[in-house]
Amino acid sequence: MLRTQHGVRLLGPSDLPALSELVARDPVVNVFVDHRARITRLDPRWMGGEMWGYVQDGELVSACHAAANLVPVDATPEAVQAFAARAIRQRRRCATIVGPADAVTGLWDELEHHWSRPRDVRWVQPHLEIDRAPDVEPDPGVRRTRPGDLDVLYPACVAMYTEEVGVSPEAGGGAAMYRARVAQLIGKGWSFARIEDGRVLFKAEVAAVSPYACQIQGVYVDPTRRGEGLATSGMAAVVATALREIAPVVSLYVNDHNTPARRAYAAVGFEQTATFSTIMF
Structure with a gap:
């Protein structure tokens, strides 16, 4: 149940249907997050991290897997800024940021002055099917x-x-x-x-x-x-x-x-x- 009307919140087991609808907008591009959601059921005990949701008017419009990998899902510009702000507050916990280029670039534009210098950056990686x-x-x-x-x-x-x-x-x-x-x-x-x-x-x-x-x-x-x-x-x-x-x-x-x-x-x-x-x- 997505009670937050606007902004970022942690997603839990009750949010799985809403997240499933979100990843289904592009289920191939989002297969990693879909896989993680299905095997953990968004239970914090198995996540090894968190799943963030960005909510507008009570609807889940974007998400971000925040564990060893920071992986945005259908992230709008507003969601990218909100996810980055949360990541800055928590400091870096991930080993990689990976996902659709626009969202990853947007996240890094916000994070680069707050996090350590990356070891490697690969801006262009064709996604193939x-x-x-x-x-x-x-x-x-x-x-x-x-x-x-x-x-x-x-x-x-x-x-x-x-x-x-x-x-x-x-x-x-x-x-x-x-x-x-x-x-x-x-x-x-x-x-x-x-x-x-x-x-x-x-x-x-x-x-x-x-x-x-x-x-x-x-x-x-x-x-x-x-x-x-x-x-x-x-x-x-x-x-x-x-x-x-x-x-x-x-x-x-x-x-x-x-x-x-x-x-x-x-x-x-x-x-x-x-x-x-x-x-x-």
């Missing part, structure tokens, strides 16, 4: 990983994360938590790889799922095998399985400067539907 069979033949060697693959898969996950983010997920004692996350994705059936002779040649994970879409992350090809088309056929295999067994739309976002990845995704049949930005601390 596919809802049909891939345009290339899937790699038959790509399969869902199994618990017994964890020891082989984990180093590739660390290498991908370090290459993509710029710091190791094991930094600061994070190894156990990151390994648990990799194991969790395997257990859910959301981890895919081509493994030969004890080496991961290609891998990718589904990171978020809703009834409307899923989002892929962690795409990686062994550095010694890049340029052979493994990413293209591997992604085709992941897309084919995901569309058949996980969600009706597959999405991801990619750095604009990552030309090889963008070529691979285009060859599979992904099309750009939005632009994301990410600010990392």
Whole structure:
């Protein structure tokens, strides 16, 4: 029940229907927040943070996931200013700000004089979607990983994360938590790889799922095998399985400067539907 007539308030379990209606305005772009809302039911015990809502005349018009990631949802200019003001009062708790470029840029315009300098900023990240069979033949060697693959898969996950983010997920004692996350994705059936002779040649994970879409992350090809088309056929295999067994739309976002990845995704049949930005601390 949204009692606040105007401004920002914390959302809780009773607000789930209103938030579900909000994310449904663009359920693919908003799949991460939709996923988090569904698995936590907006219960503070499971959120690991907060979900903020911006209310006008008693109606929820925007939201913002405020935990390890600060993720705006359908954020109007007024909501962006209000979310930024709340974030300034609380000081920085997140590791990243990520989401639609306009909202992320607006948030940072308000926050940059109050928060520490970011470690990296990626202003242009095409958001891509596919809802049909891939345009290339899937790699038959790509399969869902199994618990017994964890020891082989984990180093590739660390290498991908370090290459993509710029710091190791094991930094600061994070190894156990990151390994648990990799194991969790395997257990859910959301981890895919081509493994030969004890080496991961290609891998990718589904990171978020809703009834409307899923989002892929962690795409990686062994550095010694890049340029052979493994990413293209591997992604085709992941897309084919995901569309058949996980969600009706597959999405991801990619750095604009990552030309090889963008070529691979285009060859599979992904099309750009939005632009994301990410600010990392």
